[in-house]
Amino acid sequence: MAKERLLTFVLVVTTAMAVNSPAGEAHNITAVLESLPDYSIYNNYLTNTKLADEINSKETVTCLVLPNAAMATLASKGSPADIKRALSLLILLDYFDPSKLHNLGGGSTYTTTLLQTTGTVTGTQGFVNITDARGGKVSFSSAVPGSKPDAVYTKSIKEIPYSLSVLEISDPIVYPGLFDDGSSISDSNLTALLENTGCKTFASLISSSGVLQTFQSAMGKGLTVLAPNDEAFKAPIVPDLSKLSAADLVALLQYHALPSYTPKASLKMETGPIATMASNGPGKYDLRVKYRGDEVSLVTGIDTSRIASTVLDDTPVCVLTVDNVLLPIELFPNATAPAPGPSAKSPSPSPSSSPSPSQSPSPSLAPGPTAVAPAPAPGGKKKPEAPSPLPISPPAPPTESPAPASSPAESPENQPADDTSMAAGTMAGTLAAAFVSALSALGFIL
Incomplete structure (x- = not known):
């Protein structure tokens, strides 16, 4: 009886440890x-x-921070889009902490930056060279x-091992032409x-309806366009837009943009x-977000549409493409999403349909304007112009990507509870087995 009680106590403690221990x-x-x-x-x-949102979404990241004087100098050199590009290079x-900086293999290494993942740079523009020089000086250069x-x-500000390292550096990292590389939306059509x-x-609809002028007027203060691709307008769920009144068509198109x-x-x-931009009161013409990993989708109340790619990220303007036309329930209260599964009335999914998580690659690796390109040096030559960056240090131990403190991962809508429970149950079982083995070794054999 005593052994049974002891075993029960061990299992309860083990389960509590597994459920309450964060993944990272x-x-x-x-x-x-x-x-x-x-x-x-x-x-x-x-x-x-x-x-900040990009940084908080990364499992492993090092932020090179500039003190106010150096940051003020950088801020005076270009537009908000230019500054974002320069900060992305930092x-x-x-994960680099002081110990790793002073123990670089060969005294130097190349590493990938957030700028490289934007798909807007070429060659080695998105890489940084770190050099551990004599006398303990560590320098960073493009x-x-x-x-x-x-x-x-200069110094370390914060270290969360294998997750976040915040280091102060003396000056920005720049390269020739850094502030001339990005095209501005003001220069684009x-x-x-x-x-x-x-x-x-x-594009034709926003132009003919006059919504284009509304979008252009909003660009100075902030605008995000959610543009459906051409295939999306052919989906059976999309009503005949020619039957909409002019006001309703404007509302539908403005529903595809955030102010x-x-x-x-x-x-x-x-x-x-x-x-x-169509919202005219609380709960009117709004959207909700759900995500799984790197895949982000928009929920209208009628259907869900995956964000397919980033066409333009030029602070304060962002243009994203979506797989489906966003249908507000205020305009189409009787519309219903197609039932899942094949049937005579349910068309087979088109190429623009949102793929299942098991079949679709992570959006961050999908082809297109936002494809991550930590790839070889320009020209595709066998011998690159610069050494490839060293492999990213593996987290210890490997875990699911931690959500930021303010992350919507706490929301049941966004956090897949089944995966979390499964992980917790697996850890609980593993720890319980370890305890039982230890008890058996000590003679507590059932």
């Missing part, structure tokens, strides 16, 4: 820096450019030939941009209804 320590770069006034300008730019997609190693490691991305129908700069990573941070 979540990080929030804004929270780390908000109590440090020396980095207030840098922190504000991370928030305004939405880079976000390393690997991998682009001709770049100067002006940025020097929005309709031409949409047409070239396979959204000709949507704020909200890139894909920032959408994952949204836990409640999101107002669109």
Whole structure:
């Protein structure tokens, strides 16, 4: 009886440990820096450019932080889009703490940055070279030939092993032409941009309805366009738009835009209804977000549409493509989503339909404008211009990606409870088995 009670106690404690132990320590770069006034300008730019959301969504990341004086100098050199590009070069997609900086194999290494994942750079522009020089000096420079190693490691600000490292450096990392690389939306024709991305129908509709002028007027303060591709308009669920009144058509098109700069990573941070440009009151013409891993979808109340790609991310304007036309329930109260499964009345999924998680690749690896390109040096030559970056340090132990402190992962809508429960149950079983083995070794054999 005593042994049975002891075993029951062990199982209860083990299960509690497994269920309550987090998969990994979540990080929030804004929270780390908000109590440090020396980095207030840098922190504000991370928030305004939405880079904070990108950082918080990464499982392993190193942030190279600039003190106020250096950040003010950087901020004076270009537009918000230019500054975001420069700050993206300071976000390393690997974990570097002081110990690792001073023990680099061969004294130097190349590493990938967030800028490389945007798909807007070429060659080695998205890579950074870290060099451990004599005398304990560690310098950072762009991998682009001709770049100067002006940025020097100063001190460590925060370390969450294998998750987040925040390091202060003396100066920005720049390369020749950094502030001339990105095209600005002000220099682009929005309709031409949409047409070239396979959204000709949507481009034609916003132009003919006058909604284009509304979008252009909003660009200065913040705008996110959610553009359906041409195939989306052919889906059976989409009504005959020619039968809509002019006012209803405008409302439908404005429903495909947010009056704020909200890139894909920032959408994952949204836990409640999101107002669109069609919203005319609380709970009117809004959207909700659900996600699984890197796949983000928009929920209208009638159907769900996956965000397929990022066409343009040019602070404060973002253009995203979606797989389905977003149908607001205010305009189409009788519309219903197609029933799942094959039937005589249910058409087979089109190429634009949202693929199942088991069949679709992660959006971050999908082909298109946002495809991650940590790839070889330009030209496809067998011998690249710069060494390939070292493999990313594996987290210890490997876990699911931690959600930021303010992440909507806490929402049942966004966090797949079955996966979490399964992981907790697996850990509980493993720990219970270990305890039983230990008890058996000590002579507590049932």
